[in-house]
Amino acid sequence: ACLLTATAAPAAEAPRLVTRDGRHALLVDGKPFLILGAQAHNSSNYPAALKPVWDAARDLKANTVLMPVAWEQVEPEEGRFDFSFVDTLVREARQQGKRLVILWFGTWKNTSAQYTPAWVKLDPKRFPFNVDRDGVANYSLSPFGQETLKADKRAFVALMGHLKKIDAGQRTVLMVQVENEVGTYGLVRDFGPAAQAAFEQPVPAAVVARQKPKLAASGTWREVYGDYADEYFHAWAIARYIGEIAAAGRAVYDLPMYVNNALRNPLEQPPKPWNKDFASGGPTWDVIDIYKAAAPALDIVSPDIYSPESEQVNANLRLFQRPDNPLWIPEIGTKPSYARLLYAMLGRGAIGVSPFGIDYFNYSNHPLGSTATDKSLVEPFEPVYRMFAPIQRQWAQWAFEGRTRGAGEGDDRKPQQLEFPGWTAKLTYRLGSFGEPAWGGEFAKPAAGTEQPTGGAAIAQIGTDEFLVIGQRVRVRMEPAEGTRGFQLRVEQGHYDAQGRWVMERVWNGDQVDYGLNLPAQPVMLKVRMARPR
Ligand code: N0T
Structure with missing residues (x-):
């Protein structure tokens, strides 16, 4: 029995983020790992849709595939869970020699409720939308929907429990993204009764302690944050909601978790109060501190890069790379012009990068990405991955030690x-x-x-x-x-x-x-x- 115990393979160590001297590493099997990612299209989360994803990921030489798992597919009827897609995904990823990052499409996907199950969509009384000053419902679910939070959390916890069951011995899944590009377009915050009551309360001390600039050391949201109060309040409400879901999931199976962001203009300095120009309440760079205060279970706030100008890209990299926030880029447009900027991302010490839409499904998100849907889609990116793939562990270690730098050619072509x-x-x-x-x-x-x-x-x-x-x-x-x-x-x-x-x-x-x-x-x-x- 002794011998048997001694030779039994030890359970693989859980992936985790570590920080030293303000730099970060994602430890996988105990050592730094550089995610050379490939994100599938939104509708590729079905067994029959996987082959074009694996083909594209292989052509790219990616080591990790980012794949959505939708609330509507895992809980088609309330309380009945179906994780058969997750089983297929994890099994095939192992056969393909790929790791996974799972994207939880729940209450919010690009801010909308479109990935919630029908029983959620059809019951707006129980699962309320944000409402404007006149009480008119917006398209996006309210972060004050207590039943929505409870239901999303329960489904997410079930997902994490399932991942634990099928993957804790092998650790194919490295990280989990909780929701996708949250926030609300066209409305600064929820004005429903529960939201309004919270808005008139004092700003939580943890938020005041971090989020600047502030007009007062304490007080209501308006008193402390003036013209920024509505956006900051919405960010806090959404962060708290996602943070609660993430914490509950991690209590069951503790994997690194993050949120992604549809960016606001990083060159607008100082940032102006919200003016319908981005999704209010999303984890934009100016409210990273609110997310850190309200959602400590989220390790990373990450940028989705779809503005190709090199000045914009570099500004976003600077703003999202912080001693308290690892640089992780879960989405980059597939336009060929982005490929050279991978050198800047990897050189700066990102824990990983991932072009979006690496998948030979017959769909292109041009003008955000490439027009190609065949092998020419991955061709501009493959040469960069080809160089890093064989040394990804070593590169991640050097980056963690602060030894790496990088740059992509600027639009100005300057030295x-x-x-x-x-x-x-x-x-x-x-x-x-x-x-x-x-x-x-x-x-x-x-x-x-x-x-x-x-x-x-x-x-x-x-x-x-x-x-x-x-x-x-x-x-x-x-x-x-x-x-x-x-x-x-x-x-x-x-x-x-x-x-x-x-x-x-x-x-x-x-x-x-x-x-x-x-x-x-x-x-x-x-x-x-x-x-x-x-
Ligand atoms: C992304 C993707 C997918 C310069 C778009 C980008 C993905 C989501 N959204 O193909 O839907 O799931 O995260 C939003 C880009 C904003 C426009 C930037 C204009």
Whole structure:
């Protein structure tokens, strides 16, 4: 019996988030894991719809699939649960060698009630909508619907209990998203009687302690937050609702949980009071503190990136990456122009990224994403995943240690700089690539294929004077930090083998390094050793 106990496989350790020195890692089987995600289309959550998802995820070289599980499908009749899709999903994911992130489409999906079961939709008395100042019902369910909260929570707890039963020994499911893009369009908050009564109460101390700017140290929502009171109140009401669901789910099966956000303009600084320009009450960057205060069971507030301008993307990355909030991007449009920005996300130390609509279902969410529904959909992203997939564990570890930086070519095509202790990486774009003119400091005309920005690089400082450079369509010049002396000693092109050992393919020297390292259209991996003159 003793022997048997000793050799029995230990239950896999639960995925969890850890934070050190303001940086984060998702531990999977006890070690940092980088999610190279693929999110399926909204209606692919049925067994017969899975094959085009697996095919696209495989072509992309994703390690994780993000898949909705809808309240309407797991509880078609009140109190009768059907998790057969979840069983198929988890079983096939294992066969495909993929991990999963489950998206709970419950009370709110893109703010609407469309994924609630019919018995919820048909009973607005029991499951009330938000109402406006005149008492007219809005399309979105009220966070003050006590019965709605109870029912959603019960279904979510049943889902988590089921996941525990089928997956606690294997941990195929890494995280759970609770609801999808919550908030309300067109109405700043619920004005129903329960909401109004709460609005006139003092702001909870946990919120006042975190959320700024404030006009007073205590008081009602209006007294403390003035013109922002309605939006902040709605954020608090929704956060509390989701937080309660998440906490109940985690009590049954403790997985990392997060919410995603349809963004407000990150460049509007300071942010103006809500003016119908985004979903009020959603976890926009300006109310992350309210979500942290009201929903401690949610680990992450994450951005869904659908504004392709590089300035917008970079601003969102900055705003959602905080010592109290890991950077996790569960949705990125599939327009090819987003691919280069993965270098910025992964270089900054995101715990993961996921283009949305990686699925050969015959549907395209253009203009948010690509027009393609075949293999050309994944082609712009695959080269980046191809580079990171073999080293995803190592990269996540380096990121957790603060060794990584990254950038995607800006819409302005301008040079960029990445600063490391002792060294600076200078990036320039619009260069020739292999087979095209790449010699010299200046180019008569930019190379074909650089009409649109497609360049980017992610760099890890793997030793004091040593770097791993991954990138495409960029010239990288490593230089000593200002006021110091140093030079490039050796540049190797290569890859890591399955055991994580570096395999050198060739040494770059001569023309290949004289003016900087010209990373071609197809990404390469370089190990760069710098040195200081003795
Ligand atoms: C996303 C997706 C899916 C620049 C849209 C994006 C997904 C949801 N919503 O295909 O519905 O489930 O999370 C909203 C984009 C806002 C428009 C940004 C304009």
